[in-house]
Amino acid sequence: MTRFETRHYSYAKRYGQAKQTRAPMISNMNNHHYVSQCLIKNFFNRHEKKIFIYDKKQDNYFDRQGTRRIFSENNLNITIDNNQLSDKLETDLDKYIEKNFKTHYDNIISSLTTCEGDIRESIKYIGRMGLVGEIRNKDYKKQTDVHMLGVFREISNHAAPELKQNIDKTLKQLDKLEYKTSVDFVKFADEVFSKMGDWSFNIFTTDSKYFFLLPDCTAVIKRHRINDYFNPDALDIAELGMPIDNHTYIHIVSNKIRTKNLRVKKLNDSGVLHLNKMTYEFAKQQVGCGDEYYLKETIKKIASP
DSSP states (O other), rough: OOHHHHHHHOOOHHHSSSSSSSSBBOOOEEESSSOOHHHHGSSSSTTBBBBEEEETTTTTEEEEESTTSSEEEEEEEEEETTTTEHHHHHHIIIIIIIIIIHHHHHHHHHHHHOOOOOOOOHHHHHHHHHTTTTSSSHHHHHHHHHHHHHHHHHHHHHOHHHHHHHHHHHHHHHHSSSOOOOOOOHHHHHHHHHHHOOOOEEEEETTOOOOOOETTSSEEEEEESOOOOTTOOEEEEEEEEEEETTEEEEEEEETTTTTOOOOOOOHHHHHHHHHHHHHHHHHHSSSEEEEHHHHHHHHHHHHOO
């Protein structure tokens, strides 16, 4: 077996094997959000009790009165454990990334008026949700599935019998899943912060007449060369921009790029539009907003030639 085949044999074997820790098992269809409901609720219009959505692929506006079917997909985070369907990714997401969202969110918002207290831990907690937003997104996962399965099938077509048998077994297991690719969200977020090293943050706010857009990937991320690798083209996530409600936006940046001393800044119309344009461009398909008129006017400005 060649070195190339050995490496992929090990990966396929590991991917197909059961994990040592047993995970909660599921039997029914589950509705999984790729943008957390606790965050979506912050973008509802309190008077109309709706959130307004724009679909840039369909060029279509619509609204919803609840969070259940917004930025969600059936069985999005189901994996296989001990030859059974498992909900572990979803339960870990709830336990380690979503459960204390409101506490940390309230801490950040209260600091805007009191200018007291250390909110770095709260910024980091909510930032972890933003860091995993893209890899949670259904379109991102589908694209990753296509690439991964293509690689597996190509290797299988040219592999030695033992490797081919193992890969084919793995592919058969994956056929049980709606989405094949699984990433440990908690581990991923923690590793990103570790690679960022020391980091700084800003908080942007707006007047009540301006609104930040919520993307279907939770946040905008930017990659830079902030660590040394053998591959000179390897980039790490070094910046995160994330709206946390209609009028508040957090920005986290690695100090390996630059140190931000500014803590809170109130943006005017052009500043909000600049951030919304980045949000719109980074979103896979949809953006949400707490005001229907503002959403339509913003899309006109962003999408106009």
